[in-house]
Amino acid sequence: xxxxxxxxxxxxxxxxxxxxxxxxxxxxxxxxxxxxxxxxxxxxxxxxxxxxxxxxxxxxxxxxxxxxxxxxxxxxxxxxxxxxxxxxxxxxxxxxxxxxxxxxxxxxxxxxxxxxxxxxxxxxxxxxxxxxxxxxxxxxxxxxxxxxxxxxxxxxxxxxxxxxxxxxxxxxxxxxxxxxxxxxxxxxxxxxxxxxxxxxxxxxxxxxxxxxxxxxxxxxxxxxxxxxxxxxxxxxxxxxxxxxxxxxxxxxxxxxxxxxxxxxxxxxxxxxxxxxxxxxxxxxxxxxxxxxxxxxxxxxxxxxxxxxxxxxxxxxxxxxxxxxxxxxxxxxxxxxxxxxxxxxxxxxxxxxxxxxxxxxxxxx
Amino acid sequence: xxxxxxxxxxxxxxxxxxxxxxxxxxxxxxxxxxxxxxxxxxxxxxxxxxxxxxxxxxxxxxxxxxxxxxxxxxxxxxxxxxxxxxxxxxxxxxxxxxxxxxxxxxxxxxxxxxxxxxxxxxxxxxxxxxxxxxxxxxxxxxxxxxxxxxxxxxxxxxxxxxxxxxxx
Numbered sequence: 128x129x130x131x132x133x134x135x136x137x138x139x140x141x142x143x144x145x146x147x148x149x150x151x152x153x154x155x156x157x158x159x160x161x162x163x164x165x166x167x168x169x170x171x172x173x174x175x176x177x178x179x180x181x182x183x184x185x186x187x188x189x190x191x192x193x194x195x196x197x198x199x200x201x202x203x204x205x206x207x208x209x210x211x212x213x214x215x216x217x218x219x220x221x222x223x224x225x226x227x228x229x230x231x232x233x234x235x236x237x238x239x240x241x242x243x244x245x246x247x248x249x250x251x252x253x254x255x256x257x258x259x260x261x262x263x264x265x266x267x268x269x270x271x272x273x274x275x276x277x278x279x280x281x282x283x284x285x286x287x288x289x290x291x292x293x294x295x296x297x298x299x300x301x302x303x304x305x306x307x308x309x310x311x312x313x314x315x316x317x318x319x320x321x322x323x324x325x326x327x328x329x330x331x332x333x334x335x336x337x338x339x340x341x342x343x344x345x346x347x348x349x350x351x352x353x354x355x356x357x358x359x360x361x362x363x364x365x366x367x368x369x370x371x372x373x374x375x376x377x378x379x380x381x382x383x384x385x386x387x388x389x390x391x392x393x394x395x396x397x398x399x400x401x402x403x404x405x406x407x408x409x410x411x412x413x414x415x416x417x418x419x420x421x422x423x424x425x426x427x428x429x430x431x432x433x434x435x436x437x438x439x440x441x442x443x444x445x446x447x448x449x450x451x452x453x454x455x456x457x458x459x460x461x462x463x464x465x466x467x468x469x470x471x472x473x474x475x476x477x478x479x480x481x482x483x484x485x486x487x488x489x490x491x
Numbered sequence: 492x493x494x495x496x497x498x499x500x501x502x503x504x505x506x507x508x509x510x511x512x513x514x515x516x517x518x519x520x521x522x523x524x525x526x527x528x529x530x531x532x533x534x535x536x537x538x539x540x541x542x543x544x545x546x547x548x549x550x551x552x553x554x555x556x557x558x559x560x561x562x563x564x565x566x567x568x569x570x571x572x573x574x575x576x577x578x579x580x581x582x583x584x585x586x587x588x589x590x591x592x593x594x595x596x597x598x599x600x601x602x603x604x605x606x607x608x609x610x611x612x613x614x615x616x617x618x619x620x621x622x623x624x625x626x627x628x629x630x631x632x633x634x635x636x637x638x639x640x641x642x643x644x645x646x647x648x649x650x651x652x653x654x655x656x657x658x659x
Contacts, residue, residue, distance in 0.1 A: 209518075209522075248541070249542060249545050249622070252542070252545035252549065253545065255549055255553075256548035256549045256552075256553060258553075259548070259549050259553025259554060259557070260548065260552060260553055262553070263522075263525070263557070263560070266557065266560050266561065266564065267560075269564070270518060270560075270564045278564065278567075281564070282561070282564060285557060285561045285564075288557075289554060289557055289558065292554070309622065
């Protein structure tokens, strides 16, 4: 690779990174669906999918082939351009925000960071911005379907997402104030000093903000207990009633990709990202020679392991909540978002600002 | 690179704005406005104002325009009929728009030397961003306009609540 210019090297490595991250994310999406079906099954005292492959492990593959080979129906009354565009917007926005997430401790190869696709100094705003554009996917689906159930589903989804976006954004302000930066790498570094003790949720006393974030994130991703946009008993299937084949699959993938993104952001903002929960406690026991390739590789892999472990825990929590909590009523949903989460998030900002003013950054 | 981005997204913004006027269905017009907002965000970013670009996407494209689309969907607005418009718009509007365009071009070209230049994207991969400078300015020298604007928005919210209450 010596005869390549630095820009070409950067470009090639970035393309490889994007391909790897996309493949891993989509695989994770497929297996999150399987995990959800298996765990939900066990929680409801049944087996879940168990026929395709050992323990049903090939079920996502079978589902994918089935969805791919189905006939792509398009009703005559739909607004064609928007009907086709809507699932593309939903999936593209769901997958884009992964680009700014740092997956592990920085590892450089020829000056390019391998554990993050792009290190942007307003990374958090990019995630929030891309998420807020994703609403169009759902809103347009309902409208262009020309179906009253779809329209009701997307109206509910739009109102819900706009309402909870405020609480979501405000719950992250406390963390941003503590880190003094919107760059996700800085936010992770600000929690890396003493392991679990300096994570924002414990040492940063942002546990309230974390609960607001969690509620708002469930609502943002239209997941149970806030899954009113796809309430089967009232709305057939919600905003994607008229969709079939790959277009339906795109909505399906977008929903689970959003879940993964939200879990990634929660990990980065409140749980120290890719840092170990034990901090430097075991540094003596497992010391890596940071000058050798294997040492760098091993420590990077361990940091990626912690990141994946934390994200996995969040997804398990998602599934657990889905299996236990019943759906909210619509007025409860709006009241909860506007009258409870929003004031509490503002109070949290106020108290965090006061604490930072009077005690400085010494309480980390 | 910067020039190429400017040409692409400037043309996109103008095309979106024209499409906004020529589309007959409100939802298509609203979506064209989203395209305009997003292209403007890219232009802001290429000028080194990454925070403004992000705020543009989150606030305008992600919240305000979603509300527009929401209202259009809720009212189930149909296609609009094309009218000729008022004569005042033709007599005063077009020369007025040309005059404002000419004036702005003149002012910007004259003070071109005084404005700084920026390298594209250089600010985005920096370790620090200009948010600190923006907020410092916002809360010191621009504090009064900032607070007055927030009171204005508060009054607007209260007015909306009062209007909505009356109908119950």
